[in-house]
Each structure stands twice: as structure tokens, then as C-alpha cells.
Amino acid sequence: MQIQLPINPRPRGARRKSIAEIERSRDEGKSRVSHGYVKSFDDTKLFYSLEGSGPPLVFCYGLVCSSLHWTYQVDHFRSGYQAVWFDYRGHHNSETPKDLKSLTLQNMARDLGILLDELGIREAVFLGHSMGVNTVLEFYRQQPGRVKGMILANGTAKPPLETLFRNNAFQAGFKLLKKLHEKSPELVQLFWKLQKGNPIARSIVALGGFNPHLTAPEDIELYVDQVADMDPSILIHLIENYDAYDATAWLHTIAIPTLILAGEQDNVIPLEQQELLHQLIPASRLEVIRHGSHCPQMDLPELVNLKIETFLKEVGYERTQSDQGNLQSDQCEASKP
Numbered sequence: 212m213q214i215q216l217p218i219n220p221r222p223r224g225a226r227r228k229s230i231a232e233i234e235r236s237r238d239e240g241k242s243r244v245s246h247g248y249v250k251s252f253d254d255t256k257l258f259y260s261l262e263g264s265g266p267p268l269v270f271c272y273g274l275v276c277s278s279l280h281w282t283y284q285v286d287h288f289r290s291g292y293q294a295v296w297f298d299y300r301g302h303h304n305s306e307t308p309k310d311l312k313s314l315t316l317q318n319m320a321r322d323l324g325i326l327l328d329e330l331g332i333r334e335a336v337f338l339g340h341s342m343g344v345n346t347v348l349e350f351y352r353q354q355p356g357r358v359k360g361m362i363l364a365n366g367t368a369k370p371p372l373e374t375l376f377r378n379n380a381f382q383a384g385f386k387l388l389k390k391l392h393e394k395s396p397e398l399v400q401l402f403w404k405l406q407k408g409n410p411i412a413r414s415i416v417a418l419g420g421f422n423p424h425l426t427a428p429e430d431i432e433l434y435v436d437q438v439a440d441m442d443p444s445i446l447i448h449l450i451e452n453y454d455a456y457d458a459t460a461w462l463h464t465i466a467i468p469t470l471i472l473a474g475e476q477d478n479v480i481p482l483e484q485q486e487l488l489h490q491l492i493p494a495s496r497l498e499v500i501r502h503g504s505h506c507p508q509m510d511l512p513e514l515v516n517l518k519i520e521t522f523l524k525e526v527g528y529e530r531t532q533s534d535q536g537n538l539q540s541d542q543c544e545a546s547k548p
Contacts, residue, residue, distance in 0.1 A: 216246050217304050220260055221278040221285065221296070225429035226512065244289075249329045251300070251322045253313060258304035259297040259326055263289030265531035267332050269323070270296040273341025274453060275446050277303055277437050279430065280340055283512035284519065291530030295335070297326055299346075301445040303437070314448040316342075316456050320349035327357065336528055338362040338519070340508065341480065342371075342449075344488075348458050351465065360526050361465075362519055364472040365505050367484035368458040368491065372450070374481055376419070389447055399443055407439035419478050422502060425510040462491035469495040470522040472515065474503030496522070 244262045251257055260278070268288055270281040278285070278296050285294040298305040299319050308314065323346065327335070334357045339347035344366025351358045367374070392399045406412040416438075417423040417431045469492050473485035482499065489497040498518050500507035508515045523529060 216248075217258070220246060220258065220298075220304050221262075222282055222430075222433055223286065224279065224282040224509075225427035225433075226283065249326050251318075251325050253308060253310070255300050255308040255313070255322075256306040257297055257300065257322055257326060259295070259330070261330070262294040263292055265292040266528055267293045267295050267335035269327070269332075269335045269337045270294060271323070271337065271339040271343035271346045272296075272299075273343050274449060275302070275438055275441055276341065276343075276434070279434060279437070280506060280509065281338065284338070284508055284516060287512070287516045288519070295327075295330070295332070297323070301449075302441070307442065307445065311444060311448045314445060315452040316345050316349045317353075319346050320353055323350050324354055324357075333357065334359050336360040336362065336523065336526075338364070339366060340364045341366055341505065342453055344368075345453065345456055345458070348462075349456075351467075352458070352461065355467075358467055359528060360468045360470075360522070362470045362472065362522065363485075363488060364508060364515075365474055365477055365480055365485065366488065367480050368462055368488055369484065370454045370457060371480060372454045374484060376478055388443075389451070392443065392447055396444065403443045404439055407436055412439075420505045422474075422476065422504040422510040425502065426504070426506065427509075430509060459487075459491060462488070463493060465492045465494070467494060468522070468526040470518070471495055471497045472507060472518065473497065473499045474505055474507040474510070475499050475501050476503060477505045477507075479505035 243264060244260070246258065246260045248256045248258055262285055270278070270285060272278060272280045277298070281296065285296065288294055300322060301307040301311075301314055336359050337347045337350065339345070339361070341364070344363045347361055347363065348368065351361065388399070413432060413435050416435050417428075421431055423431070471485050471489050471492070473482050475482065485497060489495050500511060500514060503510050
């Protein structure tokens with residue numbers, strides 16, 4: 212039986228592209244795209260995507276997020292690198308596991324290892340955003356020899372609900388949500404779905420997770436819709452595991468180059484948590500994105516792309532030679548008034 216693949220699995224984002232990006236995107240032969248599925252250890256079918264060719268960059272998104280959160284980086288780096296991303300178990304194009312208790316960071320990192328084995332990728336640079344930071348850290352803990360470098364954006368090594376929005380009120384809120392779901396999952400799911408067209412929900416998400424003055428409104432709306440389309444039980448099981456995850460005891464053992472990105476105005480995971488990551492990871496550098504929110508890679512993608520590009524050059528993980536002409540063209544275009 213032939214497997215039906217999604218036609219457009221990665222949202223391209225609403226932000227207008229530069230002239231150089233438009234010109235480059237016309238030549239799709241230089242940015243090959245392929246999709247597929249791989250079965251994990253428990254037979255859960257996981258969707259993955261490969262875009263471009265060159266040294267692999269593996270992108271991991273956050274809690275009930277999607278590839279939308281890295282879309283401007285994938286668009287930029289797929290010319291000269293192989294951009295690899297996958298949907299976590301229970302997310303979007305991947306299957307929901309039969310046992311929801313398998314929704315753990317440890318298993319998502321294990322899924323990632325199985326995917327890389329399937330693709331024949333021995334080592335790569337890994338990029339994680341928000342909970343994706345923990346996915347990358349856990350993958351490093353499991354298979355450190357496969358990680359050439361890490362780029363950790365707006366994450367925390369400590370249980371997130373302790374400091375979410377700089378207070379611990381969400382711990383009580385999560386317990387209430389869990390109890391309500393246990394008593395009436397159908398009612399919680401109905402309420403969840405209703406947020407898809409709720410302007411108040413959109414405003415709260417925009418102000419809490421993004422810089423609404425910088426991120427395209429269409430991207431924020433798409434994100435809210437994606438979250439509303441998910442089963443809230445997936446969020447509940449993941450948060451329970453995520454909030455029990457604490458990597459602070461072993462971060463000092465990390466011995467690879469690490470770039471830590473932080474939004475100056477992150478209202479979700481405060482800047483102090485990225486500063487702690489920097490203090491605990493020996494070979495790390497912290498870059499604070501001014502005016503950046505919890506999603507600086509969507510607020511200011513060109514700046515974040517430059518920070519990532521600089522880091523990759525510094526650690527000797529550069530684009531393929533065939534793309535150097537395109538990169539120089541982009542730099543010349545960016546320098547024009």
C-alpha cells in the first residue's frame with residue numbers, strides 16, 4: 212500500500228522574502244526536498260523532512276509547536292546545508308502513539324536517534340527551540356558522539372513551570388487542567404477546539420509568546436490554529452514529563468561548542484534561564500536578541516540566521532562550496548540601502 216505524504220508539510224511563513232531569497236528559491240534543484248516516514252521502537256510512525264544538501268542541521272521545535280517555528284531558518288539554511296526536521300510523536304503529520312505515557316523527552320530523543328540511523332546521518336549540528344532545547348540536550352545525553360554542536364534557543368534546563376512567566380502559578384493551573392481532563396476529556400477537548408477562532412486567545416498568545424510588532428500576524432494565527440487542532444491530552448502528558456526534566460546536574464559535562472540564544476523580552480521562559488544554561492555549559496556562548504520574544508527566530512529571522520551562520524563558521528561547520536556564491540549574493544543584497 213502506498214503511503215500518502217502531506218503536500219505542504221512545512222508552513223513557509225508569511226514574512227516577505229528579500230530579492231536574493233526570491234531569486235534563490237526559483238532554482239529548486241539546489242534545495243531538494245524529500246519527505247518520508249520511519250517507524251520508531253514502538254511502531255509509532257514518524258514524519259520527517261529533508262531539505263537541501265550539505266552538512267546536516269537537525270531542527271527540533273517546542274511544546275505542541277511545529278516546523279513553523281523554524282521555517283525561516285530552514286528556508287535560509289537549506290541552500291548549502293541539509294535541513295532535517297521531524298514531527299514528534301502525536302504531533303501533526305506523525306502518528307499518536309498507542310500509549311500516551313510514551314510521550315516523553317527521553318522517547319522523543321530516542322525517536323530522533325532512530326530517524327538519523329534510518330537516514331544514515333552519523334553526526335550533525337542540532338538546533339532546539341523551547342522544549343526542543345530539552346530534546347536536543349537529552350539526545351546529547353543519550354548519544355554525545357553524534358552531536359557536533361548545539362544551538363539552544365529560549366530553553367531551560369530546569370522544570371519550566373517553576374518559572375513560567377516568572378511565577379509558579381502555572382503549576383496549580385496545570386494540576387487543575389489535568390483534573391478537569393481526567394473527569395471530562397470531551398469537555399476539555401471541545402473548549403480547546405473553540406480557541407481556534409477566539410480573538411482573545413490569539414491576543415494572549417501574541418503578547419505572551421511573540422513580539423507582535425515584529426512577528427507576522429498570519430504566523431501567530433497559524434500557530435494558534437495548529438495548537439487548537441491538537442488533542443489536549445498530548446499537551447497534558449508532555450507537560451507532565453517536561454516539568455519533571457532537570458538537566459542541571461550534568462550540563463557541566465557537555466564538551467562541544469554550544470550557542471545559546473535568548474529573547475531579551477521572553478515572557479515564557481525568562482532570560483535568566485538561558486543565562487543559567489550559559490553558566491552551566493562550559494563551551495557555550497550566549498547571544499541575547501534585543502526586542503526578541505520567546506520566538507526571536509520568528510521575530511527577527513535575519514538577525515538570528517546571522518548569529519547561527521557565524522557560529523557554524525566558527526566551529527568549522529560551513530556550507531557546501533557550491534553555495535558560497537549564493538551566500539555572497541545574499542550579503543551584497545543585504546548591504547544595499
